Amino acid sequence: DAGVTQSPTHLIKTRGQQVTLRCSPKSGHDTVSWYQQALGQGPQFIFQYYEEEERQRGNFPDRFSGHQFPNYSSELNVNALLLGDSALYLCASSLRVTNTEAFFGQGTRLTVV
Amino acid sequence: AQSVTQLDSQVPVFEEAPVELRCNYSSSVSVYLFWYVQYPNQGLQLLLKYLSGSTLVESINGFEAEFNKSQTSFHLRKPSVHISDTAEYFCAVRSRVIQGAQKLVFGQGTRLTINP
Numbered sequence: 086d087a088g089v090t091q092s093p094t095h096l097i098k099t100r101g102q103q104v105t106l107r108c109s110p111k112s113g114h115d116t117v118s119w120y121q122q123a124l125g126q127g128p129q130f131i132f133q134y135y136e137e138e139e140r141q142r143g144n145f146p147d148r149f150s151g152h153q154f155p156n157y158s159s160e161l162n163v164n165a166l167l168l169g170d171s172a173l174y175l176c177a178s179s180l181r182v183t184n185t186e187a188f189f190g191q192g193t194r195l196t197v198v
Numbered sequence: 199a200q201s202v203t204q205l206d207s208q209v210p211v212f213e214e215a216p217v218e219l220r221c222n223y224s225s226s227v228s229v230y231l232f233w234y235v236q237y238p239n240q241g242l243q244l245l246l247k248y249l250s251g252s253t254l255v256e257s258i259n260g261f262e263a264e265f266n267k268s269q270t271s272f273h274l275r276k277p278s279v280h281i282s283d284t285a286e287y288f289c290a291v292r293s294r295v296i297q298g299a300q301k302l303v304f305g306q307g308t309r310l311t312i313n314p
Contacts, residue, residue: 089241118301127202127288127304128242141301175241179300185230185249187292187302189242 087112089178089190097196098166106161106193110178116140117159118187119151120175128175134159135181163195171197200225200291204305211279212313219274219308221289229291231272232302233263236286245287248272259283284312 090109098104110117116135120128130143134153148164157178163170173194177187205220223229230249234242246257253265263274272289289305 091241116300120302125307127306128302130301130303133300143301177242177302181300186232186244186247188244189234191241194239 089176089188091174091176091190091193093193094191095194095196097198099198100166100168102166103162103164104166104195106163106174106176106195108159108161108176108178108190110157110159110176111188114178114180114188115157116179116181117153117157118177118179119159119161120177121145122173122175122192124172131161166197168197171195200227200229200293200303202289202291202303202305204287204289204308206308207306208309208311210311210313213281214278216277217275217279217283217310219287219289219310221272221274221305223270223272223289223291225270225291225293228294230294231263231265232290232292233261233272233274234288234290234304236288236307238285242288245274279310279312281312281314283310285310 092107118133119131122128132142137153150162153159173192175192176190179187201224203222211217232247233245235245246255248265256262261276286307288307290302
C-alpha cells in the first residue's frame with residue numbers, strides 16, 4: 086500500500102499564475118481533504134471531496150478550487166497566485182463511513198515569487 | 199465549531215527527561231482527538247488517537263495521551279525522550295458526527311527539541 090501520494094513535491098510559481106496539485110488517496114479510501122500549512126503554523130482546512138463533490142469548505146477564497154475523479158484521486162487548483170499562497174499543501178484521505186482517521190501525504194511545497 | 203489550543207509553542211528538554219505537551223480544545227459537539235507528528239520537510243504522521251473507551255491511549259514509540267473531558271484536555275506525555283523525538287507535534291479534533299463536519303481542526307503546533 087503506497088499510502089497517500091502527492092505530486093509534485095516542490096513547485097515555484099510567479100504571482101498571478103495558476104497551479105494544480107495532485108493527490109492519490111490511500112487504497113480503499115473515498116474521501117480527500119486538502120489543507121494549507123503556512124510556515125510555523127498548524128494546517129488549515131481548505132475543502133473536502135466525497136463522491137466527486139465538494140462537501141465542506143474552509144475559509145478560503147474562490148481562487149482555491151478542486152476536483153475529485155471517479156478513482157477518488159483529487160486535484161487542488163489555485164488561480165491568480167499571491168505571495169501569501171506560499172505554503173505546504175497537504176492532502177489527507179479517509180473513509181467516510183468510519184470517519185475515525187485521516188492519513189496524510191508528504192505534501193507539496195509551493196513557493197510563489 | 200471546534201478550536202484547539204496548544205499551550206506551548208516550543209518545548210526544549212534534555213535527552214532521557216520526561217516531557218508533556220499540552221492541548222486544550224473547545225467544541226459544541228462530541229469529538230475524536232488526535233496527536234500528529236511532523237518531522238522536518240515531511241507530512242503529518244498519526245501518533246495516537248482517542249475514539250472511545252479508556253481515556254489513556256498509547257503509541258508504539260512510548261508516547262501516551264489522556265483524555266480529560268471535564269478539563270477538555272488531551273495532553274501528550276513521554277516518560278523518557280530521545281533525540282529522534284525532535285519534531286513538531288500537532289493536536290487535532292474532529293467531529294464524531296459522520297454526516298457532519300469531517301474536517302480536522304489543528305492547534306498551532308509545539309516544537310519539541312531534544313538536547314543531548
